[in-house]
Amino acid sequence: MKAIGSYKALEVNETDAFLDVVVDKPKATGRNILVEVKAISVNPVDTKIRKRPHPDETLRILGWDAAGTVKEVGEDVTLFEVGDDVYYAGCITKPGSNAEYQLVDERIAALKPTSINFGESAALPLTTITAWEALFERLGISKKGNDAGKTILMIGGAGGVGSIAIQLAGQIANLKIITTASRKESADWCIARGADHVINHYDDIPEQLDMLGHAQVDYVLCLTNISGYWKTITDVIKPQGKICTIVDFFEDANFDLLKLKSASFSFEFMFTRSMHQTEDMAEINFLLSKAAAMIDSGELITTVNKIVSPINADNLRKVHTDIEEGQAIGKYVLEGWT
Ligand SMILES: NC(=O)c1ccc[n+]([C@@H]2O[C@H](COP(=O)([O-])OP(=O)(O)OC[C@H]3O[C@@H](n4cnc5c(N)ncnc54)[C@H](OP(=O)(O)O)[C@@H]3O)[C@@H](O)[C@H]2O)c1
CATH class of the missing domain: 3.40.50.720 (NAD(P)-binding Rossmann-like Domain)
Incomplete structure:
Protein backbone atom coordinates (compact mmCIF):
# COMPACT_ATOMS: atom_id res chain seq x y z
CA MET A 1 0.00 0.00 0.00
CA LYS A 2 1.04 3.62 -0.48
CA ALA A 3 2.02 5.66 2.57
CA ILE A 4 3.86 8.85 3.43
CA GLY A 5 6.50 8.63 6.12
CA SER A 6 9.99 9.53 7.22
CA TYR A 7 12.89 7.85 8.98
CA LYS A 8 14.16 10.84 10.96
CA ALA A 9 13.08 13.92 12.88
CA LEU A 10 13.20 16.64 10.22
CA GLU A 11 12.16 20.23 9.57
CA VAL A 12 9.32 20.76 7.13
CA ASN A 13 11.59 21.94 4.28
CA GLU A 14 14.09 19.06 4.50
CA THR A 15 13.93 16.68 1.53
CA ASP A 16 13.39 13.44 3.47
CA ALA A 17 10.78 14.83 5.86
CA PHE A 18 8.02 13.51 3.56
CA LEU A 19 8.68 10.35 1.54
CA ASP A 20 6.22 8.52 -0.70
CA VAL A 21 6.76 4.87 0.25
CA VAL A 22 5.18 1.46 -0.35
CA VAL A 23 4.69 -0.77 2.70
CA ASP A 24 2.82 -3.96 3.57
CA LYS A 25 -0.92 -3.67 4.15
CA PRO A 26 -1.76 -4.54 7.79
CA LYS A 27 -4.28 -7.23 8.77
CA ALA A 28 -7.21 -6.68 11.14
CA THR A 29 -7.26 -8.78 14.34
CA GLY A 30 -8.98 -8.48 17.73
CA ARG A 31 -11.00 -5.26 18.07
CA ASN A 32 -9.26 -3.58 15.15
CA ILE A 33 -10.88 -2.61 11.87
CA LEU A 34 -8.84 -2.16 8.69
CA VAL A 35 -9.86 1.09 6.99
CA GLU A 36 -9.18 2.09 3.39
CA VAL A 37 -8.28 5.74 3.98
CA LYS A 38 -10.01 8.15 1.58
CA ALA A 39 -9.13 11.48 3.22
CA ILE A 40 -6.93 12.78 6.02
CA SER A 41 -6.42 16.06 7.80
CA VAL A 42 -3.38 17.59 9.45
CA ASN A 43 -3.18 18.90 13.02
CA PRO A 44 -0.42 20.76 14.89
CA VAL A 45 0.41 17.44 16.63
CA ASP A 46 1.63 16.08 13.28
CA THR A 47 4.16 18.88 12.96
CA LYS A 48 5.30 18.43 16.57
CA ILE A 49 5.80 14.65 16.27
CA ARG A 50 7.52 15.04 12.88
CA LYS A 51 10.27 17.04 14.61
CA ARG A 52 10.57 14.65 17.55
CA PRO A 53 13.46 12.13 17.32
CA HIS A 54 12.48 8.47 17.32
CA PRO A 55 15.04 6.06 18.67
CA ASP A 56 15.54 3.41 16.02
CA GLU A 57 14.90 5.54 12.92
CA THR A 58 12.41 3.07 11.46
CA LEU A 59 9.74 4.36 9.11
CA ARG A 60 7.31 6.63 10.96
CA ILE A 61 3.87 7.27 9.48
CA LEU A 62 2.14 10.32 10.93
CA GLY A 63 -1.50 11.38 10.67
CA TRP A 64 -4.27 11.41 13.27
CA ASP A 65 -7.47 12.23 11.40
CA ALA A 66 -9.08 10.14 8.69
CA ALA A 67 -12.24 9.05 6.95
CA GLY A 68 -12.56 5.90 4.88
CA THR A 69 -14.24 2.55 4.36
CA VAL A 70 -13.93 -0.58 6.50
CA LYS A 71 -12.29 -3.38 4.48
CA GLU A 72 -11.68 -6.01 7.20
CA VAL A 73 -12.80 -6.53 10.78
CA GLY A 74 -10.94 -8.36 13.56
CA GLU A 75 -12.55 -11.41 15.18
CA ASP A 76 -13.76 -9.41 18.24
CA VAL A 77 -15.26 -6.44 16.38
CA THR A 78 -18.93 -5.80 17.14
CA LEU A 79 -19.53 -2.18 16.15
CA PHE A 80 -18.74 -2.25 12.40
CA GLU A 81 -19.06 -4.34 9.27
CA VAL A 82 -17.07 -4.45 6.05
CA GLY A 83 -18.30 -1.62 3.82
CA ASP A 84 -19.09 0.85 6.62
CA ASP A 85 -17.84 4.41 6.09
CA VAL A 86 -16.08 5.60 9.24
CA TYR A 87 -14.12 8.51 10.67
CA TYR A 88 -11.60 8.51 13.52
CA ALA A 89 -8.43 10.08 14.91
CA GLY A 90 -6.63 6.89 15.94
CA CYS A 91 -3.98 6.52 18.60
CA ILE A 92 -0.77 8.52 18.97
CA THR A 93 1.26 5.36 19.75
CA LYS A 94 0.18 3.55 16.56
CA PRO A 95 1.02 4.06 12.86
CA GLY A 96 -0.97 7.02 11.58
CA SER A 97 -3.49 7.73 8.85
CA ASN A 98 -1.09 8.95 6.16
CA ALA A 99 -1.45 5.57 4.46
CA GLU A 100 -3.86 3.86 2.07
CA TYR A 101 -4.91 1.42 4.81
CA GLN A 102 -4.87 1.80 8.59
CA LEU A 103 -5.79 -0.31 11.58
CA VAL A 104 -7.90 1.38 14.22
CA ASP A 105 -9.57 0.11 17.39
CA GLU A 106 -13.34 0.05 16.83
CA ARG A 107 -13.96 1.80 20.16
CA ILE A 108 -12.32 5.03 18.94
CA ALA A 109 -14.02 5.15 15.52
CA ALA A 110 -17.59 5.89 14.44
CA LEU A 111 -19.76 5.84 11.33
CA LYS A 112 -18.98 9.04 9.46
CA PRO A 113 -21.71 11.64 8.86
CA THR A 114 -23.73 10.66 5.77
CA SER A 115 -24.45 14.20 4.60
CA ILE A 116 -20.83 15.23 4.01
CA ASN A 117 -18.03 13.67 1.97
CA PHE A 118 -14.89 11.89 3.13
CA GLY A 119 -12.80 15.08 3.04
CA GLU A 120 -15.16 17.07 5.22
CA SER A 121 -15.49 14.09 7.58
CA ALA A 122 -11.72 13.67 7.93
CA ALA A 123 -11.50 17.24 9.23
CA LEU A 124 -13.54 16.45 12.30
CA PRO A 125 -12.45 13.58 14.58
CA LEU A 126 -9.33 14.80 16.43
CA GLU A 268 -7.39 17.82 28.15
CA PHE A 269 -5.41 15.35 26.03
CA MET A 270 -7.55 13.61 23.44
CA PHE A 271 -5.23 10.60 23.15
CA THR A 272 -5.48 9.72 26.87
CA ARG A 273 -8.18 7.09 26.39
CA SER A 274 -6.56 5.35 23.41
CA MET A 275 -3.01 5.61 24.74
CA HIS A 276 -3.87 4.14 28.15
CA GLN A 277 -6.62 1.83 26.85
CA THR A 278 -8.97 3.18 29.52
CA GLU A 279 -12.08 1.21 30.40
CA ASP A 280 -14.27 3.96 28.98
CA MET A 281 -12.47 4.11 25.60
CA ALA A 282 -15.76 3.53 23.80
CA GLU A 283 -16.91 7.00 24.92
CA ILE A 284 -15.05 8.15 21.81
CA ASN A 285 -17.27 6.01 19.60
CA PHE A 286 -20.25 7.55 21.40
CA LEU A 287 -19.17 11.19 21.04
CA LEU A 288 -18.10 10.83 17.39
CA SER A 289 -21.46 9.15 16.64
CA LYS A 290 -23.28 12.02 18.34
CA ALA A 291 -21.24 14.59 16.40
CA ALA A 292 -22.01 12.76 13.12
CA ALA A 293 -25.73 12.92 13.92
CA MET A 294 -25.43 16.63 14.67
CA ILE A 295 -23.68 17.21 11.32
CA ASP A 296 -26.42 15.29 9.52
CA SER A 297 -29.17 17.27 11.27
CA GLY A 298 -27.47 20.57 10.41
CA GLU A 299 -26.71 21.51 14.03
CA LEU A 300 -22.98 21.47 13.29
CA ILE A 301 -21.39 22.87 10.14
CA THR A 302 -18.13 22.01 8.44
CA THR A 303 -14.80 23.10 9.84
CA VAL A 304 -12.95 22.56 6.54
CA ASN A 305 -11.22 25.59 5.09
CA LYS A 306 -9.01 23.95 2.46
CA ILE A 307 -9.00 20.62 0.60
CA VAL A 308 -5.88 19.53 -1.32
CA SER A 309 -5.65 16.55 -3.68
CA PRO A 310 -4.11 13.99 -4.07
CA ILE A 311 -2.64 12.65 -0.83
CA ASN A 312 1.11 12.56 -1.51
CA ALA A 313 4.38 13.72 0.03
CA ASP A 314 4.49 17.05 -1.85
CA ASN A 315 0.97 18.06 -0.83
CA LEU A 316 1.44 16.86 2.74
CA ARG A 317 4.56 19.01 3.03
CA LYS A 318 2.55 22.04 1.84
CA VAL A 319 -0.17 21.48 4.44
CA HIS A 320 2.37 20.91 7.24
CA THR A 321 3.98 24.22 6.23
CA ASP A 322 0.64 26.02 6.52
CA ILE A 323 -0.26 24.43 9.86
CA GLU A 324 3.17 25.11 11.34
CA GLU A 325 2.70 28.85 10.79
CA GLY A 326 0.03 28.76 13.52
CA GLN A 327 -2.37 30.96 11.55
CA ALA A 328 -4.72 28.28 10.22
CA ILE A 329 -8.41 29.04 10.13
CA GLY A 330 -10.47 25.86 10.43
CA LYS A 331 -9.11 22.58 9.06
CA TYR A 332 -6.88 21.61 6.13
CA VAL A 333 -7.61 18.30 4.46
CA LEU A 334 -5.99 16.01 1.84
CA GLU A 335 -8.21 13.73 -0.23
CA GLY A 336 -7.71 10.82 -2.70
CA TRP A 337 -4.59 8.83 -3.53
CA THR A 338 -4.20 8.94 -7.33
N1 LIG B 1 -4.40 18.29 24.11
C1 LIG B 1 -5.00 17.86 23.01
O1 LIG B 1 -5.64 16.81 23.01
C2 LIG B 1 -4.91 18.70 21.77
C3 LIG B 1 -5.79 18.43 20.70
C4 LIG B 1 -5.75 19.25 19.59
C5 LIG B 1 -4.83 20.29 19.52
N2 LIG B 1 -3.96 20.48 20.56
C6 LIG B 1 -3.00 21.60 20.51
O2 LIG B 1 -3.77 22.78 20.64
C7 LIG B 1 -3.21 23.82 19.88
C8 LIG B 1 -4.29 24.38 18.97
O3 LIG B 1 -4.68 23.39 18.03
P1 LIG B 1 -5.52 23.82 16.75
O4 LIG B 1 -5.67 22.62 15.90
O5 LIG B 1 -6.74 24.55 17.14
O6 LIG B 1 -4.46 24.83 16.09
P2 LIG B 1 -4.53 25.72 14.81
O7 LIG B 1 -5.68 25.34 13.97
O8 LIG B 1 -3.17 25.73 14.19
O9 LIG B 1 -4.80 27.18 15.46
C9 LIG B 1 -4.61 28.29 14.64
C10 LIG B 1 -5.26 29.48 15.31
O10 LIG B 1 -4.51 29.85 16.46
C11 LIG B 1 -4.70 31.25 16.68
N3 LIG B 1 -3.54 31.77 17.37
C12 LIG B 1 -2.27 31.81 16.91
N4 LIG B 1 -1.47 32.41 17.84
C13 LIG B 1 -2.28 32.77 18.88
C14 LIG B 1 -2.07 33.42 20.12
N5 LIG B 1 -0.85 33.86 20.51
N6 LIG B 1 -3.12 33.61 20.93
C15 LIG B 1 -4.36 33.17 20.59
N7 LIG B 1 -4.62 32.55 19.42
C16 LIG B 1 -3.59 32.35 18.58
C17 LIG B 1 -4.86 31.84 15.30
O11 LIG B 1 -5.83 32.87 15.40
P3 LIG B 1 -5.64 34.31 14.71
O12 LIG B 1 -5.22 34.01 13.31
O13 LIG B 1 -6.96 34.94 14.83
O14 LIG B 1 -4.56 35.03 15.50
C18 LIG B 1 -5.31 30.68 14.41
O15 LIG B 1 -6.64 30.83 13.96
C19 LIG B 1 -2.01 23.22 19.17
O16 LIG B 1 -0.85 23.49 19.94
C20 LIG B 1 -2.27 21.72 19.20
O17 LIG B 1 -1.13 20.91 19.15
C21 LIG B 1 -3.98 19.72 21.68
Whole structure:
Protein backbone atom coordinates (compact mmCIF):
# COMPACT_ATOMS: atom_id res chain seq x y z
CA MET A 1 0.00 0.00 0.00
CA LYS A 2 1.04 3.62 -0.48
CA ALA A 3 2.02 5.66 2.57
CA ILE A 4 3.86 8.85 3.43
CA GLY A 5 6.50 8.63 6.12
CA SER A 6 9.99 9.53 7.22
CA TYR A 7 12.89 7.85 8.98
CA LYS A 8 14.16 10.84 10.96
CA ALA A 9 13.08 13.92 12.88
CA LEU A 10 13.20 16.64 10.22
CA GLU A 11 12.16 20.23 9.57
CA VAL A 12 9.32 20.76 7.13
CA ASN A 13 11.59 21.94 4.28
CA GLU A 14 14.09 19.06 4.50
CA THR A 15 13.93 16.68 1.53
CA ASP A 16 13.39 13.44 3.47
CA ALA A 17 10.78 14.83 5.86
CA PHE A 18 8.02 13.51 3.56
CA LEU A 19 8.68 10.35 1.54
CA ASP A 20 6.22 8.52 -0.70
CA VAL A 21 6.76 4.87 0.25
CA VAL A 22 5.18 1.46 -0.35
CA VAL A 23 4.69 -0.77 2.70
CA ASP A 24 2.82 -3.96 3.57
CA LYS A 25 -0.92 -3.67 4.15
CA PRO A 26 -1.76 -4.54 7.79
CA LYS A 27 -4.28 -7.23 8.77
CA ALA A 28 -7.21 -6.68 11.14
CA THR A 29 -7.26 -8.78 14.34
CA GLY A 30 -8.98 -8.48 17.73
CA ARG A 31 -11.00 -5.26 18.07
CA ASN A 32 -9.26 -3.58 15.15
CA ILE A 33 -10.88 -2.61 11.87
CA LEU A 34 -8.84 -2.16 8.69
CA VAL A 35 -9.86 1.09 6.99
CA GLU A 36 -9.18 2.09 3.39
CA VAL A 37 -8.28 5.74 3.98
CA LYS A 38 -10.01 8.15 1.58
CA ALA A 39 -9.13 11.48 3.22
CA ILE A 40 -6.93 12.78 6.02
CA SER A 41 -6.42 16.06 7.80
CA VAL A 42 -3.38 17.59 9.45
CA ASN A 43 -3.18 18.90 13.02
CA PRO A 44 -0.42 20.76 14.89
CA VAL A 45 0.41 17.44 16.63
CA ASP A 46 1.63 16.08 13.28
CA THR A 47 4.16 18.88 12.96
CA LYS A 48 5.30 18.43 16.57
CA ILE A 49 5.80 14.65 16.27
CA ARG A 50 7.52 15.04 12.88
CA LYS A 51 10.27 17.04 14.61
CA ARG A 52 10.57 14.65 17.55
CA PRO A 53 13.46 12.13 17.32
CA HIS A 54 12.48 8.47 17.32
CA PRO A 55 15.04 6.06 18.67
CA ASP A 56 15.54 3.41 16.02
CA GLU A 57 14.90 5.54 12.92
CA THR A 58 12.41 3.07 11.46
CA LEU A 59 9.74 4.36 9.11
CA ARG A 60 7.31 6.63 10.96
CA ILE A 61 3.87 7.27 9.48
CA LEU A 62 2.14 10.32 10.93
CA GLY A 63 -1.50 11.38 10.67
CA TRP A 64 -4.27 11.41 13.27
CA ASP A 65 -7.47 12.23 11.40
CA ALA A 66 -9.08 10.14 8.69
CA ALA A 67 -12.24 9.05 6.95
CA GLY A 68 -12.56 5.90 4.88
CA THR A 69 -14.24 2.55 4.36
CA VAL A 70 -13.93 -0.58 6.50
CA LYS A 71 -12.29 -3.38 4.48
CA GLU A 72 -11.68 -6.01 7.20
CA VAL A 73 -12.80 -6.53 10.78
CA GLY A 74 -10.94 -8.36 13.56
CA GLU A 75 -12.55 -11.41 15.18
CA ASP A 76 -13.76 -9.41 18.24
CA VAL A 77 -15.26 -6.44 16.38
CA THR A 78 -18.93 -5.80 17.14
CA LEU A 79 -19.53 -2.18 16.15
CA PHE A 80 -18.74 -2.25 12.40
CA GLU A 81 -19.06 -4.34 9.27
CA VAL A 82 -17.07 -4.45 6.05
CA GLY A 83 -18.30 -1.62 3.82
CA ASP A 84 -19.09 0.85 6.62
CA ASP A 85 -17.84 4.41 6.09
CA VAL A 86 -16.08 5.60 9.24
CA TYR A 87 -14.12 8.51 10.67
CA TYR A 88 -11.60 8.51 13.52
CA ALA A 89 -8.43 10.08 14.91
CA GLY A 90 -6.63 6.89 15.94
CA CYS A 91 -3.98 6.52 18.60
CA ILE A 92 -0.77 8.52 18.97
CA THR A 93 1.26 5.36 19.75
CA LYS A 94 0.18 3.55 16.56
CA PRO A 95 1.02 4.06 12.86
CA GLY A 96 -0.97 7.02 11.58
CA SER A 97 -3.49 7.73 8.85
CA ASN A 98 -1.09 8.95 6.16
CA ALA A 99 -1.45 5.57 4.46
CA GLU A 100 -3.86 3.86 2.07
CA TYR A 101 -4.91 1.42 4.81
CA GLN A 102 -4.87 1.80 8.59
CA LEU A 103 -5.79 -0.31 11.58
CA VAL A 104 -7.90 1.38 14.22
CA ASP A 105 -9.57 0.11 17.39
CA GLU A 106 -13.34 0.05 16.83
CA ARG A 107 -13.96 1.80 20.16
CA ILE A 108 -12.32 5.03 18.94
CA ALA A 109 -14.02 5.15 15.52
CA ALA A 110 -17.59 5.89 14.44
CA LEU A 111 -19.76 5.84 11.33
CA LYS A 112 -18.98 9.04 9.46
CA PRO A 113 -21.71 11.64 8.86
CA THR A 114 -23.73 10.66 5.77
CA SER A 115 -24.45 14.20 4.60
CA ILE A 116 -20.83 15.23 4.01
CA ASN A 117 -18.03 13.67 1.97
CA PHE A 118 -14.89 11.89 3.13
CA GLY A 119 -12.80 15.08 3.04
CA GLU A 120 -15.16 17.07 5.22
CA SER A 121 -15.49 14.09 7.58
CA ALA A 122 -11.72 13.67 7.93
CA ALA A 123 -11.50 17.24 9.23
CA LEU A 124 -13.54 16.45 12.30
CA PRO A 125 -12.45 13.58 14.58
CA LEU A 126 -9.33 14.80 16.43
CA THR A 127 -10.67 18.28 17.08
CA THR A 128 -14.17 17.06 17.94
CA ILE A 129 -12.86 14.56 20.50
CA THR A 130 -10.68 17.32 22.01
CA ALA A 131 -13.43 19.92 22.15
CA TRP A 132 -16.07 17.49 23.45
CA GLU A 133 -13.87 16.09 26.22
CA ALA A 134 -12.66 19.57 27.20
CA LEU A 135 -16.15 21.07 27.41
CA PHE A 136 -18.27 18.25 28.80
CA GLU A 137 -15.78 16.10 30.71
CA ARG A 138 -12.95 18.36 31.93
CA LEU A 139 -14.96 21.59 32.39
CA GLY A 140 -18.01 19.51 33.32
CA ILE A 141 -20.45 21.65 31.35
CA SER A 142 -23.95 20.19 31.27
CA LYS A 143 -25.04 18.49 28.05
CA LYS A 144 -28.64 18.89 29.21
CA GLY A 145 -28.66 22.68 29.13
CA ASN A 146 -28.30 23.16 32.91
CA ASP A 147 -25.49 25.67 32.31
CA ALA A 148 -27.29 27.61 29.56
CA GLY A 149 -26.37 31.28 29.57
CA LYS A 150 -23.12 30.83 31.45
CA THR A 151 -20.08 32.46 29.85
CA ILE A 152 -17.06 30.79 28.28
CA LEU A 153 -13.92 32.48 27.01
CA MET A 154 -12.16 30.46 24.29
CA ILE A 155 -8.66 31.66 23.52
CA GLY A 156 -7.75 30.86 19.89
CA GLY A 157 -11.28 30.37 18.52
CA ALA A 158 -10.64 30.15 14.77
CA GLY A 159 -8.19 27.21 14.85
CA GLY A 160 -9.15 23.62 14.28
CA VAL A 161 -10.25 22.93 17.85
CA GLY A 162 -11.94 26.30 18.35
CA SER A 163 -13.95 25.88 15.13
CA ILE A 164 -15.79 22.88 16.56
CA ALA A 165 -15.65 23.86 20.26
CA ILE A 166 -17.61 27.05 19.52
CA GLN A 167 -20.33 24.99 17.84
CA LEU A 168 -20.55 22.31 20.53
CA ALA A 169 -20.66 24.91 23.32
CA GLY A 170 -23.46 26.75 21.51
CA GLN A 171 -25.53 23.87 20.16
CA ILE A 172 -25.33 21.47 23.10
CA ALA A 173 -24.82 23.72 26.13
CA ASN A 174 -26.27 27.03 24.93
CA LEU A 175 -23.41 28.96 26.54
CA LYS A 176 -22.61 32.62 25.91
CA ILE A 177 -19.44 32.27 23.83
CA ILE A 178 -16.66 34.82 23.74
CA THR A 179 -13.74 33.79 21.53
CA THR A 180 -10.50 35.47 20.63
CA ALA A 181 -9.25 36.04 17.08
CA SER A 182 -6.76 38.61 15.80
CA ARG A 183 -7.77 39.07 12.15
CA LYS A 184 -10.98 40.00 10.38
CA GLU A 185 -11.15 36.64 8.56
CA SER A 186 -10.54 34.61 11.73
CA ALA A 187 -13.06 36.73 13.66
CA ASP A 188 -15.68 36.30 10.90
CA TRP A 189 -15.04 32.51 10.92
CA CYS A 190 -15.77 32.37 14.68
CA ILE A 191 -18.98 34.39 14.33
CA ALA A 192 -20.12 32.12 11.47
CA ARG A 193 -19.73 29.13 13.81
CA GLY A 194 -21.80 30.69 16.56
CA ALA A 195 -19.55 32.88 18.72
CA ASP A 196 -21.53 35.64 20.43
CA HIS A 197 -18.53 37.97 20.70
CA VAL A 198 -14.99 38.04 19.36
CA ILE A 199 -12.19 39.90 21.11
CA ASN A 200 -8.56 40.26 20.02
CA HIS A 201 -6.01 38.14 21.90
CA TYR A 202 -3.28 40.68 21.15
CA ASP A 203 -5.19 43.50 22.91
CA ASP A 204 -6.07 43.84 26.61
CA ILE A 205 -8.38 40.86 27.29
CA PRO A 206 -9.78 41.97 30.71
CA GLU A 207 -10.55 45.43 29.30
CA GLN A 208 -12.37 43.97 26.27
CA LEU A 209 -14.36 41.56 28.47
CA ASP A 210 -15.30 44.46 30.74
CA MET A 211 -16.55 46.45 27.75
CA LEU A 212 -18.75 43.48 26.76
CA GLY A 213 -20.27 43.45 30.24
CA HIS A 214 -18.60 40.14 31.15
CA ALA A 215 -15.64 41.20 33.28
CA GLN A 216 -15.44 37.65 34.61
CA VAL A 217 -16.40 34.37 32.95
CA ASP A 218 -17.58 30.98 34.22
CA TYR A 219 -15.25 28.94 32.02
CA VAL A 220 -12.00 29.45 30.13
CA LEU A 221 -10.89 27.07 27.40
CA CYS A 222 -7.35 27.99 26.40
CA LEU A 223 -6.41 26.51 23.03
CA THR A 224 -2.95 28.04 22.73
CA ASN A 225 -0.08 29.61 24.72
CA ILE A 226 -1.40 28.84 28.23
CA SER A 227 1.75 30.22 29.85
CA GLY A 228 1.33 33.56 28.09
CA TYR A 229 -2.33 33.86 29.13
CA TRP A 230 -2.16 32.29 32.61
CA LYS A 231 -2.18 35.52 34.64
CA THR A 232 -4.99 36.97 32.49
CA ILE A 233 -7.04 33.78 32.79
CA THR A 234 -6.73 33.73 36.58
CA ASP A 235 -7.82 37.38 36.63
CA VAL A 236 -10.93 36.89 34.50
CA ILE A 237 -12.16 33.55 35.84
CA LYS A 238 -15.14 33.85 38.20
CA PRO A 239 -14.95 32.56 41.78
CA GLN A 240 -15.48 28.76 41.54
CA GLY A 241 -14.94 28.97 37.79
CA LYS A 242 -13.27 26.26 35.69
CA ILE A 243 -10.28 26.45 33.39
CA CYS A 244 -9.09 23.90 30.85
CA THR A 245 -6.20 23.92 28.42
CA ILE A 246 -5.13 21.56 25.66
CA VAL A 247 -1.55 22.81 25.40
CA ASP A 248 1.61 22.48 27.51
CA PHE A 249 2.90 25.17 29.85
CA PHE A 250 6.32 26.27 28.64
CA GLU A 251 7.22 27.79 32.01
CA ASP A 252 6.18 27.14 35.62
CA ALA A 253 2.69 28.42 36.38
CA ASN A 254 1.61 29.90 39.69
CA PHE A 255 -1.37 27.72 40.66
CA ASP A 256 -1.78 29.68 43.93
CA LEU A 257 -3.52 32.30 41.80
CA LEU A 258 -6.54 29.98 41.75
CA LYS A 259 -6.82 29.51 45.50
CA LEU A 260 -8.76 32.54 46.67
CA LYS A 261 -11.33 31.93 43.95
CA SER A 262 -11.44 28.15 44.49
CA ALA A 263 -11.10 27.99 40.73
CA SER A 264 -10.21 24.64 39.19
CA PHE A 265 -7.89 23.68 36.38
CA SER A 266 -7.67 20.65 34.12
CA PHE A 267 -5.74 19.46 31.13
CA GLU A 268 -7.39 17.82 28.15
CA PHE A 269 -5.41 15.35 26.03
CA MET A 270 -7.55 13.61 23.44
CA PHE A 271 -5.23 10.60 23.15
CA THR A 272 -5.48 9.72 26.87
CA ARG A 273 -8.18 7.09 26.39
CA SER A 274 -6.56 5.35 23.41
CA MET A 275 -3.01 5.61 24.74
CA HIS A 276 -3.87 4.14 28.15
CA GLN A 277 -6.62 1.83 26.85
CA THR A 278 -8.97 3.18 29.52
CA GLU A 279 -12.08 1.21 30.40
CA ASP A 280 -14.27 3.96 28.98
CA MET A 281 -12.47 4.11 25.60
CA ALA A 282 -15.76 3.53 23.80
CA GLU A 283 -16.91 7.00 24.92
CA ILE A 284 -15.05 8.15 21.81
CA ASN A 285 -17.27 6.01 19.60
CA PHE A 286 -20.25 7.55 21.40
CA LEU A 287 -19.17 11.19 21.04
CA LEU A 288 -18.10 10.83 17.39
CA SER A 289 -21.46 9.15 16.64
CA LYS A 290 -23.28 12.02 18.34
CA ALA A 291 -21.24 14.59 16.40
CA ALA A 292 -22.01 12.76 13.12
CA ALA A 293 -25.73 12.92 13.92
CA MET A 294 -25.43 16.63 14.67
CA ILE A 295 -23.68 17.21 11.32
CA ASP A 296 -26.42 15.29 9.52
CA SER A 297 -29.17 17.27 11.27
CA GLY A 298 -27.47 20.57 10.41
CA GLU A 299 -26.71 21.51 14.03
CA LEU A 300 -22.98 21.47 13.29
CA ILE A 301 -21.39 22.87 10.14
CA THR A 302 -18.13 22.01 8.44
CA THR A 303 -14.80 23.10 9.84
CA VAL A 304 -12.95 22.56 6.54
CA ASN A 305 -11.22 25.59 5.09
CA LYS A 306 -9.01 23.95 2.46
CA ILE A 307 -9.00 20.62 0.60
CA VAL A 308 -5.88 19.53 -1.32
CA SER A 309 -5.65 16.55 -3.68
CA PRO A 310 -4.11 13.99 -4.07
CA ILE A 311 -2.64 12.65 -0.83
CA ASN A 312 1.11 12.56 -1.51
CA ALA A 313 4.38 13.72 0.03
CA ASP A 314 4.49 17.05 -1.85
CA ASN A 315 0.97 18.06 -0.83
CA LEU A 316 1.44 16.86 2.74
CA ARG A 317 4.56 19.01 3.03
CA LYS A 318 2.55 22.04 1.84
CA VAL A 319 -0.17 21.48 4.44
CA HIS A 320 2.37 20.91 7.24
CA THR A 321 3.98 24.22 6.23
CA ASP A 322 0.64 26.02 6.52
CA ILE A 323 -0.26 24.43 9.86
CA GLU A 324 3.17 25.11 11.34
CA GLU A 325 2.70 28.85 10.79
CA GLY A 326 0.03 28.76 13.52
CA GLN A 327 -2.37 30.96 11.55
CA ALA A 328 -4.72 28.28 10.22
CA ILE A 329 -8.41 29.04 10.13
CA GLY A 330 -10.47 25.86 10.43
CA LYS A 331 -9.11 22.58 9.06
CA TYR A 332 -6.88 21.61 6.13
CA VAL A 333 -7.61 18.30 4.46
CA LEU A 334 -5.99 16.01 1.84
CA GLU A 335 -8.21 13.73 -0.23
CA GLY A 336 -7.71 10.82 -2.70
CA TRP A 337 -4.59 8.83 -3.53
CA THR A 338 -4.20 8.94 -7.33
N1 LIG B 1 -4.40 18.29 24.11
C1 LIG B 1 -5.00 17.86 23.01
O1 LIG B 1 -5.64 16.81 23.01
C2 LIG B 1 -4.91 18.70 21.77
C3 LIG B 1 -5.79 18.43 20.70
C4 LIG B 1 -5.75 19.25 19.59
C5 LIG B 1 -4.83 20.29 19.52
N2 LIG B 1 -3.96 20.48 20.56
C6 LIG B 1 -3.00 21.60 20.51
O2 LIG B 1 -3.77 22.78 20.64
C7 LIG B 1 -3.21 23.82 19.88
C8 LIG B 1 -4.29 24.38 18.97
O3 LIG B 1 -4.68 23.39 18.03
P1 LIG B 1 -5.52 23.82 16.75
O4 LIG B 1 -5.67 22.62 15.90
O5 LIG B 1 -6.74 24.55 17.14
O6 LIG B 1 -4.46 24.83 16.09
P2 LIG B 1 -4.53 25.72 14.81
O7 LIG B 1 -5.68 25.34 13.97
O8 LIG B 1 -3.17 25.73 14.19
O9 LIG B 1 -4.80 27.18 15.46
C9 LIG B 1 -4.61 28.29 14.64
C10 LIG B 1 -5.26 29.48 15.31
O10 LIG B 1 -4.51 29.85 16.46
C11 LIG B 1 -4.70 31.25 16.68
N3 LIG B 1 -3.54 31.77 17.37
C12 LIG B 1 -2.27 31.81 16.91
N4 LIG B 1 -1.47 32.41 17.84
C13 LIG B 1 -2.28 32.77 18.88
C14 LIG B 1 -2.07 33.42 20.12
N5 LIG B 1 -0.85 33.86 20.51
N6 LIG B 1 -3.12 33.61 20.93
C15 LIG B 1 -4.36 33.17 20.59
N7 LIG B 1 -4.62 32.55 19.42
C16 LIG B 1 -3.59 32.35 18.58
C17 LIG B 1 -4.86 31.84 15.30
O11 LIG B 1 -5.83 32.87 15.40
P3 LIG B 1 -5.64 34.31 14.71
O12 LIG B 1 -5.22 34.01 13.31
O13 LIG B 1 -6.96 34.94 14.83
O14 LIG B 1 -4.56 35.03 15.50
C18 LIG B 1 -5.31 30.68 14.41
O15 LIG B 1 -6.64 30.83 13.96
C19 LIG B 1 -2.01 23.22 19.17
O16 LIG B 1 -0.85 23.49 19.94
C20 LIG B 1 -2.27 21.72 19.20
O17 LIG B 1 -1.13 20.91 19.15
C21 LIG B 1 -3.98 19.72 21.68
